[in-house]
Each structure stands twice: as C-alpha cells, then as structure tokens.
Amino acid sequence: MPPVSSPGLLDGTGALRTSVEERAARVRFRRAMALMVMTLLAPGSAQLVAGNRRVGLVAFCLWLGLLVTGFVALVVALVVALVHREWIFSMVSNPSLLLVLRLGLIAAAVGWAALFMDAWRIGQPLSLRLTHRRAVVGVNGFLCLSVMGTLLFGAHVVGVARDGILTMFGSDEVVGAHDGRFNVLLLGGDSGEGRWGLRPDSLTVASIDAETGRTVLIGLPRNMSSFPFRDGSPMAEEFPDGFDCDGCYLNGVSTWAQDHEELFPGSEDPGVEATIAAVEGITDLEINYWAMVNLEGFKDLVDAVGGVTLNVRQPIPVGLPHEAHFHYIDAGVRKLDGHDTLWYARAREGSDDYSRMARQKCVMNAMLQQVSPQVVVRNFEKIAQASTAMVSTNLPASELDTFMDLALKARGQKVSTLSLVPPMIQTADPDIPLVHRKVEQAIEQAEGGGTKAAGGTGRKPKATPDAVTGGSIGSLSEGYAANQAEDLGAAC
Template sequence: MPGGGFLWTGRRLLGVLVLLPTLALAGFSAWYAARDLDAALDLVLDPTRLKVAAGVIVSALAVWALIVYLTYRQVRPLQRRAWTTLVGHAFVLALVGVVGAPFAVAARYATVQADLVETVFSDNETSTTPRDVTPADPWGGRERVNVLLLGGDGGEGRDGVRTDTVILVSIDTTSGKTVMFSLPRNMMNAQFPEDSPLHDLYPVGFTGYGDPGSYMLNAIYRNVPALHPGVLGESTNEGADAIKQAVGGSLGIGVDYYVLVNLKGFQEIVDAIGGITVNVNTRVAINGNTDAGIPPTGWIEPGPDQTLDGFHALWFARGRYGSDDYQRMDRQRCAVAAIIEAADPMTLVRRYTALAAAGKEVVYSDIPQSLLPAFAGLALQMKDAKVRSVVFKTSEKFFSGDPDFDYLRDTVAKAIDPPGTRRKKDDPARPKNTANSCAYDPA
C-alpha cells in the first residue's frame, strides 16, 4: 500500500499524505466499477471518459512507481555492498513491472477502445435513422429495433461494393429475443416505402432498362447513389440509406440502423476472436467458379463442431461453387450465430486489441455513439435469448426473380408476432430455431 513504507520508517505525516489519496482513489474506483452494468457500459463506450481514464491510470501508475522507489530508498540499510544495491534496484523494478503491467494494459485497452468508437460511430449519420431516440429512451418507445447486417463484397476488379449478404435482425428491446430474415442477393423488384422519394422513381420496384444484374438487391447499395445522388437527403452513406429502404419496403418493416462488414474484414474479425465453431453438413468449395468452369482450389469437408479460422470461415460463408445462393445464405446465418457464440467476455478481453484493429478498418454503421450502451446491453440479452431465423428460398410461394411481396410481408409479420396458429411445418419460410437449423445433419 503506497505510504505504508513511510509510516513504518516513522515518517507519519508523509505516509498519511500518500496513503489517504490512495485509499480515496481505490474506493472511488471500486464504487464506480461496482455500481451496475450500465455504468460500466457508459464508460467503455464514451471516448472522452476512456481517454480520461487512460490518463488517470498512467499518471497514478507513474506516481505509484515513484513512491515505491522512494520507499525503497528510505528502508534500505545505510551500510550496504554494491551488489546488494544492484539487486535491490532490480527487485524494485521487477515489482513495479509485475504489479503495474495489468494497469498498463488497461490504459492501452482504454485508448484502443476510444479510437474504435470514434472511428466507427462518429460522423456516421444517415437520413434514415430514427429521429425520436435519446440515451434515456434509446428505442423511441419501440418494442423492437431492426438492424440490417450487410456483407460487402467489394474488391479488386469490382466497381464499388456489392452487398451480397443481406440479413435483417429484428430484436425485442425488452427480452432480446431475435428473428433474422435472410434475403437473396439476386432478388429483383425490391420495393421502397410509399413515403420515400425512391418510391416515386420506382413505383413498381427497383427495375429498369439494361443489365438485369444492375437491378438486383445487391446492386442497390452501389447503383442508387450513382443514379440519384442526394435523393434521400443529407447522409454520410447514401447506399446504406437506399438498401435500408429497399429491405424495409420489401418486408413491410422499418429498418432502423445498418452494420456493414467488408467480407475481407469478416476474415480478420474471425481470426481476432480465435475462430468460430460450426457444423459443416456438405462440402464447401474454396475459390472456383461454376459458370466459368474454374475448379476449386480446396474444400471444407463435412464434419461436426469444426473450428474454422478466418480464411476458412470466409469461404464457409461465401462459397458458391456447386451450391446456390440459398445454401450460402443458410451458412451465413450459421456463421453469424457462431460469432455471437464465440464472443464470450474472456475471449474479447484476451483478443481485444486485434479485434478492435480489425473492426476499425472494416466495420461501418449508422448506430449513433450515444446509443452504444443501450445496444451493448441488448447484445448481452441476445446471447441468452432465443434466436430464430427465416430464410427466403425458392419455393411455390417465393421466387427471387419475381417475388410475391405480400407473402414476404405476411411471413415477417407472423414471425415477429406469431398468431395463435403456427405456420405449416412444410412452409419454407417457417421460423426455425437457429441452434437447431445449424446442427450437424449431413446430407
């Protein structure tokens, strides 16, 4: 205890002057940390307080190290040999290093966290975020918050970003119960809400002349801003605004926020958390192009509880050789569930620096920084709540080339607020428990 050495050597005034501030700082820190989870989340998601905390930790550590050294100077024998002086200094240095290392790491994490929050969640406002929310009422009275997860497949040789992964996550703000809706990237005629300027431009859905691929769902993020810049108003990401409205209009449900992860970043994030564990039911190709006749360079073989690194997890989520978009959508949904499962607190603490570095480079979102504590608390509820999924696959009721949007909207409404009677078991869009649907069941 800083000051104890001075008291022991009879320097009571100096000892008390050091001991009292130490006890006060320790007591305040214990009180602040033990108040409640919300207080901790407020701290770790506020860059200003994080920087202040890092500065306090570094300053306190420096003062403590100085006090330890001065205490050693006070208590060491006046008559001593040179080698004992050397050993004494080495011991004090080792003591300061061992005891101070966790505090140095804490200061480092605080700085990294502040940088991450500022990079991803500052200056990111879109024109489609809710306007009636505050930190005191983060959901604006809504029973559910709907977040659009996008996997951006931009890269070398491609013009812009294609959002090949489109999953709407609808979360109950009270219980954390979640339903995920997966849409195929090649869905045509996406609908826009009637009160949107894009509905005036595309009253029968997103379609037009030329290459049909330019009017698929995965082209909206790139093409709408190019064709109609500024049509939705002030925004830091017009593509995100457009696809949020397209998904919302098609499913008949408001989309509040989006999170976009570049697929290259997906690989880095999985590596940062130490891999994910999934069940592989059929062989999944690595590379390869079915249409061009280019064979894969490797395979992920079937097997239960396989731990995949970032490279193999990326191909598990995106591999399409010898399969179709719907099989890939199933795997993507299972990969998302595996990431939620893998992101336990101890893993996040041990690998946090790498995870934050990956996230800062490849994650984009319009979730306001002020609402991060509320979302973090909701994420903790999600880990312990039921997660169900709906994947819109080709069937008698759904065809991505000409979707029946009344069917989509009816399916979404019933999945979110199930009626007294359950949907038929053979309905392809019947909500499924994510854990069961991602179980090992080889074809």
Template sequence: MTASAALVQERPLRNPDSTSSQMMTRRGWWLVIANFLFPGSAQVLAGNRRLGRIGVVATLIMWLLAVGAVLTLMLWRVVFFTIVANPIALFAVEVLLVAYVVLWVILTIDTLRLVRLVNVRPGARFGIALLSVALLVVAGTTAGAAVSKTDAARSALGSIFGASAASVPPSDGYYNILLLGADSGKGRDSMRFDSISVVSINADTGRVVITGIPRDLEGFPFSKNSPMRRFYPDLHEGHGSPTCGWTSAINQLNTELDVCRDGAKIYPKAKEEGSTPGVEATKDAAEGLLGIDIPYYAFIDMAGFASLVDALGGVEITVTERLPEGGGPKYEGEPVEKWATGWIEKGTQHMDGETAQWYARSRKTTSDWDRMKRQRQLQQAILKQFTPTTVLSRFEEIAKAGEHLVRTDIPRSMLGYFADLGIKSKSEKVTTIELTPANDVDQFTPDIAYVHGLVHKALHPPSPSPSGKG
C-alpha cells in the same frame, strides 16, 4: 533506556536502528511490500509524509473508481457501457492510469531510498532491490495493458461509430439493424452487397431474430416515406439499365444510387449521418419488404472479415457438404478440380479467418440459398465467440480488426444499451428466417403481405398455452 533508543522501539520504521542489519533488513522487506500493496504507505510510515499522503489519496481514488466501476457493471450495466463507450471518458481513464503509474515509479524509487540498502544484510540487498523492481514491472505492465486496451477501444469507437446519428426508441418492441456484407476491393466503380440481412433485437429480453434477404430478390416495395417512391411508387422491378449496369435486384441499389442516379440529392443527409445513399435506399427497401422500421445499418467489409474471425480465435462450424475454395471456373463447364485452390471438408471443424471467409463465399457448387444459410451459421458462430473472456483476452486484436471491418451509423450514445442487450441475448436462442423458396418466398415476385406476416410471427411468436399446446 535512552530517549533515542525508546524512539527506535516505538517507531522502528521511521527511526530505525541503522546499526542493526537484522532490523534494517526486516524493515526493508516491509517497506517494499507496503509500497506495492498500497503505494504511498511506505512514505507515510517512514519517509516524506506529504509525498506519502499524495500517494495514499491517489491510491484510494483509484480503488474507489475501480470498485465503483465493478458495482456499476453489476447494478447498472447500461450506465457502465455508456461511460466506457464515450471516447472522452476513455481518454480520461488513460490519463489517470498514466499519471498513477508515473507516481508509482516515483514512490518506488523513494521507497528504495528509504530502505537504505547499505545498512541491509549483504545477502538481502539484491533480493530487496530485485523484488522492488519486479513488483514495479508487474504494476507497470498491468497498467500499460489497461492503457493499451483503453486506447484501442477509443480508436475503434472513433472510426466505427457515428456520433451525429440520432438515437431512436424501439419500434414494436425491437431495434432493427440492416447488416450488409460486401467486398470493397479496388477496380470496382461501385459495390454490390453480397450479403443482406436484418438483425432484430428485442428491446427488453435481448432476443435476436435474423432475417436473410436474397441478394437477387426483386419485386419489393420501398417504405412509405422513402424518396425512392418517386421513381418506384409500387415495386422495384423491370427498371434495369444495361448502360449503367444495375438490375432490379435489391443488391443493385448501391450501384443505382452511387453511379446511375444523383444519390446525394435523393438522400442529402446520408453522409452527415454516417451512411451513404446506397445504404439508405437498401434500408428503405428492406423496410418495405419486411414491414418493419430499420433505423440503423452495419456494413461488414468481407475483404477484412478474416481478420475478425482470427481476432476472435476462430469459429466452430459443422460443415454438411464438401466445398471448394477458389474464384470459380475460367470457362463454362471447367471441372471444379481444375480451379479449386483447396477444399473445406465435411464435419465439425475449428475454422480460421481465411477458411471461414471461403465458407461464407463459396457458391459455385451449391446455390445462393445454401450460401445464405452458411452466412447465417457464421453470424451465429461469431456472436457465440463474443464472450467476456474472449473479448477481454483478445480486445486489442478485435478492436483493430473492427476498425478496418465495420462501418455503421449506430450512435455512440446507444452502445451502452446495445451492449447490455448483447449480454441478455446470450441466454436467448437466435431465430433465423430466410426469404427463400424453402419458406415459400419467390425471388422475383414475392408476396409482400405474406413476408410481412412471416416476419411479424417470428418477432412476436404466440405465447404457449398453460397446457403447453400452441
């Protein structure tokens, strides 16, 4: 046996017998598959070892980062979500993914060169080339999708969450967030909040309590340290302004601060902290009414609400009474059949965004109390839809909808913690409180001490006795 023949036998991948089409074909398949499974390995085995080592090291780094991410998600979820909520970290991930895909393309082209298609069996040439391109497309498409989702997350985080707001510890075991909903349409000199509620999240268990506040509720106090105490030392009542357009209802505070008072002087730090004077006044009012600290808010623009529901794939709702769609009667006593543009029928149905929006708005044939219940029902249905499967499969749509839907002063540094609590909350039942006559709360002269007790009992329910009673 000659020396060259022995070398071919010992190292058929690096020093193949180019006259054997069978060997070259088998070698070609192996190199293409090796390049896909472990980029860089084809070069180490049969080509430029320096280029191969670069590919192998890059692949090992990517695998280590992926395994590290999975382990962090499993063992230290707060750390994982804190990292992925950081725009700088997300940008670094994008750069790494793009750089790795470019390297993979270079390695694939070089692998095809190493295959030497002219020495492969004629019938296998097209197959090897096609497989190489197909595997590259699969890898590139996967990486491209990851880059797209990462970029969508970075864009959404930058437009929704405030980086300058300070992180605060939980208050009495809970993080309380003021949730506001309104239409910010054109032609309005100021916005009135159509939906006001406070979401309380248990800092340990993730248990959620939602307290609904009627938008027309009056006779509430502001929190002890609120600058609004200068105007209303006791209760916010009987101070409407017919020329300015606000009343003493809680949903009028935004108008009062934005149009009728110099809100920027009353709440000078609101803008830099990602809020507005009207929102801060509403926070202070909710704190005084409920007897809890509310450090953060989230505003949902109802004009874009439908896009979020559609991004989530719709919501499942059980409708208890037939409801009309449409802007309402043009004159007093106009029959509903004349102005209704459609109907939401009774029964369980899967609602798209437009239907869900009408379900949340409709009140011409019912009451504000009924509408509050429906809005809370929708909130719970939307929370239920935020499953890992839904979020991953529809991430870009959800992120895009969120950019145009939500404003908040929750700092990005808290997102990891809140994301972890969100996962915990999936196993907990959501508790709701409506401050309505059904719960003995008067809309015009609420008993503040009673409301405080009602909220405290919901947040801190008595532990069941060993016998199961009480």
C-alpha cells in the same frame, strides 16, 4: 591456557565470525528491500517511514481512497448488475468515462514508478555492498516495470476501446423501437480497393424484441429485382413501378444511388440510404439502424475470439483449385479460424446462392451463441481492434448499452429465420404482399402470438441423409432449413 579470541576476529581454526560491519550491511539491505515491498503493497508508506512524509501522506491517502472507492464500486456494480445490467454497459461504453479511466491509469503508472525510484533512493544504495546493490537495483527495476507496464497496458486497452467506440459509433441520432422491436439492417460488403459497401454481398434484417431480445433474422437475396421502395423516398419517385430496370438487383441499389448522388441532398451515404428504402419497401419494416460488415475484416474478428465451431454438413472448398492454399473443410463438427469461416460462409462451388445464405445464417448464430462475456474479456483488445476495422454503422454510442444487454438476452433464446427466397418467393418477380405477410407471421411466431400457416416459418425441408446441398440441409426445390426455421441452432 590460550587466550580466547574476541568476537569479529579469527579464531584459532581460521573461521571468520560474523562481524558488526556485516550485520549492519545485512540490516541496510533488508531495509532497502522492505522499502520497495512497502511501496508495492501500500504506495507512499516508504516515504511515511523514512522519506518525505508529505509526499508519502498524499500518495498513501490517494492509494487508500482509490482502494476503498474501487471496492465499493465493485460491490455496487455487482448489485446493480443483478437488477439493471444496462447501467453497467452504459458505464463501460461511455467515451468520457473511458477517457478519465485511461488518464487515471497513466497517472497512476507514472506516480507509482516515481515512488519506487524514491524508495530506492531512500534505501541509500551507495551504502550497500556491491552484491546487495545489484540485487536492490534488479528487484526495484522488476517491480517498477511490472507495475508500470501493467497499468500502462490497461490504459492502452481502455484507449483501444474508446477509439473503437468513437470510430464506429459516430451518429448521435437515437431511434426508438418500432412496435416494440429494433430492426437493424446488416450488410455484408466487399472490402476491395474502392469497393467498400458498393455492392452488398449479403443483406439481413435482425428484428429484435426490445424487451426480451428474441431475434428474427430476415434474409434478403442479393439478386432480387422488381421490388418497390419505401413510399416517399427518392428511389420510389425514380422507380414508382419498382426496381425493374435491366440488370437491376437488390445488391445494385447502392451502386445506382452512388452514381446519382444529386437525388440525395445532404445524405452522408446515398448508397445505404437507398438500400434501406429498398429493404423497407420489401419487408414493410422500419429500419432503426444499419451496420456494414467488412467481410474480409470478419476473419480478424473470428480469430480474435479464438475461432468458431460449426457443424459442417459437407466438405466445403476453401479457395480455388489453382491456388496454393486450396483445401476442403472436412465434414463434421469443426472449429474454424477466420479464414476458413469466411470461406464456409461465402463458398459457391457445388452450391447455390440460397444454400450459401443458409450457411451465413449458421455462422451468425454460432457467433451469437459462442462469443460469451468471458471470451470478450479475455480477448478484448483483439476484438476491439478487429471490430474497428470490420464494422461501419450509424448506431449511436449512447445506444450501445441497450444492444449489449439485448445481445446477452438473445444468447439464451432461439433465433428464428425467414429468408425471402425460392420456393416461397420468386426473386425475379416477388409477391410483395406475400412477403409482408410472411414477415409479419415470422415475428408474431417468435413473440409467441402467431400460428403456423401452411408454408409458414415452421416449414422445414425433408431432413433425409441425402437432403444436403452445398453444405446446408435441404435443396433449392424444397428450401433450406436454416433459411426458414423457428430454431436456427437446430437447423444448422
């Protein structure tokens, strides 16, 4: 009878049995992998089991404390959001808190990466077989870079948001609501070299109810002339009978003031200050804040949110016929990118200034209704970067929470419009008392306390199939629906 071969040796057929050394190698490999997985799931646990217990205890306690704190903060935030949403907005827009969060994410990234490297060391890679060693190095590198990259990307996004807030919202002067409303002057400025904000291409006052967010957009034509300035302003002293000089229009007030800076001692932006004085004189509204929108940069914002859907009433030309990119935006419901959206809002061919103003109001309404919190979260970094390049404003960072909350409230409501244009208002010689009455009526109507007057904000152009001019419902003689509507969405 042949002898029986012992374990770990070749049997009679030449098959190799599992040796003690191979089993030990697999045990070491599994141990090394387990240490890395432990570091991923509970940072510091690998050191507690097989390394420096003091380091492991500190890391594990920090991780556990952050985990518990984060969970409690999330629950509290969800509860508070139900009853006091502004508090959440104030947290996410506070530069100091964002700085702490950014530094915390960077520290966590570095510390976690160090723990992964230490877990690899504790796993004694030199005692592993070559194939096992390569596997351990690959897995450790993947986990280390993934965790560290995620945290550093989060720190980068927080940094972009903080930088954007500090760059755009530099003012510290808080202005309370006037008669229960915030009046914000929105200026659309060309972005050419040396031309930032010199001649606003569009001027709109967003009058926002401080409680409900109900908004009235009051459009002012850039070619308005012979209008008064706010009493007591430097411009009112220079033009006591109104801005009636030769070739003087509303969009030229800024340029005139920039050329006469000596009249505005201590002013950081005489052009904006003079324009506000004009708008207040025309509308009889007190302006709380202003925002200058770089219309070229607006393209990037639209692209950042994934485009905007608009009801194109007529083909709109994009570019000029001799340009290579010239084309038409076809009629119909279209989702447009930033380039085409800007041309939809600014195209002049086959249109007039007032039809163009109507299209601009439709773009504003579409952005308000379509840019949801979910869209902002998904595209946060792109939006923050685009907004930094697009907007200049005197809105204080401390007021961001208020206006973010009002924006969310406004999304669920109708937006009213009143444009001070023909046939209601003659831009060359505006009836200012009539303008004041119309503005007051529009706001009262939006608040539910007004009555429709003849020719008031409830008036709409004849909506026949042919009553479309320059892409807007209506005509120059009848007026445009989006310029004078109780529900801008329906008029677009």
